[in-house]
Amino acid sequence: MEDIKLGSKGEAVSKLQKILNVKQDGDFGPVTEQALKDYQTVLGMKPTGEVSNTFFMKSMLGGIHKCKRDIKEIIIHCSATKENKDFKKDDIKKWHLQRGFSDVGYHYIIYLDGSVHKGRNDNLVGAHCINHNLKSIGICYIGGVDENGKPKDTRTEKQKESLVSLIRTLKRFYPNAEVYGHCDFDNKACPCFNASAEYKNL
Numbered sequence: 001m002e003d004i005k006l007g008s009k010g011e012a013v014s015k016l017q018k019i020l021n022v023k024q025d026g027d028f029g030p031v032t033e034q035a036l037k038d039y040q041t042v043l044g045m046k047p048t049g050e051v052s053n054t055f056f057m058k059s060m061l062g063g064i065h066k067c068k069r070d071i072k073e074i075i076i077h078c079s080a081t082k083e084n085k086d087f088k089k090d091d092i093k094k095w096h097l098q099r100g101f102s103d104v105g106y107h108y109i110i111y112l113d114g115s116v117h118k119g120r121n122d123n124l125v126g127a128h129c130i131n132h133n134l135k136s137i138g139i140c141y142i143g144g145v146d147e148n149g150k151p152k153d154t155r156t157e158k159q160k161e162s163l164v165s166l167i168r169t170l171k172r173f174y175p176n177a178e179v180y181g182h183c184d185f186d187n188k189a190c191p192c193f194n195a196s197a198e199y200k201n202l
Helices: 011-020 030-042 053-062 087-100 157-172
Strands: 073-078 108-110 116-117 135-142 178-181
Touching: 011 030, 030 157, 073 157, 108 157, 135 157
Parallel strands: 073 135, 073 178, 108 135
Antiparallel strands: 108 116
């Protein structure tokens, strides 16, 4: 299949639009292009806005797909680890297992370099926000406190970019879901910035 991009038309475009969960009209316009760039970012690919067979293969193997749960909330968390300290999904999973969880509690984890990593399967109820797990997707970025352990917005520019792309992608699958910070439901600083205000227009 030839690369498809802005201005392309046809069945290949319709297939791409189905993956991206945007209107399937077979016409690659600006909406499809932005959705593709967000999706590529989430997959760890360069957001070129163009696709080939490589994209389709990767999207089928590791992409985001609408889950069976009724998602009403997208909840943002921080890992409450010191800025510039690089932790991974396996670290969080270990901490959560020690707390008696069955697996990592978040559905997505965003590393300092902005790479997005799958945690718990989206079809499974998370373990990240008491009384809100059933109908939510949990996203955690690495960081959230300063060198003294005090709450601080430590997000790197790459993390900020990936958070926006991930949220926009999830909102295409769950358009009625609202974005919140963990602090909106609990008496804590997490995620150490006002997520509900920052992302209200996504």
